[in-house]
């Protein structure tokens with residue numbers, strides 16, 4: 039699996055909804071997204087390194103200098119009572135040194151204190167771009183560092199019932215019915231996407247919807263990719279890849295070992311099949327409700343152990 043932090047540093051993926059601060063040759067800091075907590079900063083090493091003990095002297099000196107400076111600036115920007123610090127580099131696709139620095143506000147629910155704060159990373163109601171931007175700008179002002187805009191694709195949990203999402207899902211269903219014989223359409227409708235076994239994500243750039251995708255838990259350690267659809271005007275920009283990488287990271291993070299999907303055999307599905315093949319999916323026997331038929335093909339991927 040590709041490194042999410044390296045993809046973000048190279049501009050191929052966006053993990054924030056606000057500008058970032060480039061601190062020096064070794065470190066950048068950005069506001070985490072999606073996250074329920076305002077003032078959740080992530081200090082990211084600008085090269086791939088697996089562990090803190092891999093830092094060069096210059097990188098380590100930078101960390102020692104920036105961490106307390108950031109804590110002071112974050113306190114000034116948010117009025118936080120404490121600053122939490124954590125570094126794991128153990129999430130699937132994020133084996134890359136990154137330090138979480140979280141503004142722990144004075145009014146703070148018990149169920150988010152201490153290590154429980156990480157529950158705030160799996161939120162469907164994230165801090166919005168305006169607030170994250172305000173905090174980054176204030177922290178940057180405190181450090182004397184100017185924020186730099188981040189352009190690119192943000193993949194985050196989204197509401198299948200939101201107006202623009204609904205319109206795209208309707209196009210996805212209409213497309214499926216147009217190219218697939220009746221009785222062979224397996225696209226999920228809105229009600230099916232609201233099933234608690236389904237996690238739904240959207241890719242957006244500057245708030246504009248580019249594509250959607252979902253992960254359905256099938257039981258055991260098996261999950262299924264559903265509802266992958268990129269808006270016609272956003273094709274060829276890596277949106278499908280960003281969604282797929284995100285869904286695979288979510289699957290791995292939630293303990294799944296196998297991810298499967300069903301797609302069409304027709305030429306219009308060739309780009310989708312090659313995207314899945316490039317991520318390591320291989321053809322497999324039909325699973326779940328799928329059958330052997332000329333219109334349908336199933337693919338599966340065994341996730342590497344973390």
Ligand SMILES: [Zn+2]
Pocket residue numbers: 041042043044045085086087133134
């Ligand atoms: Zn990396």
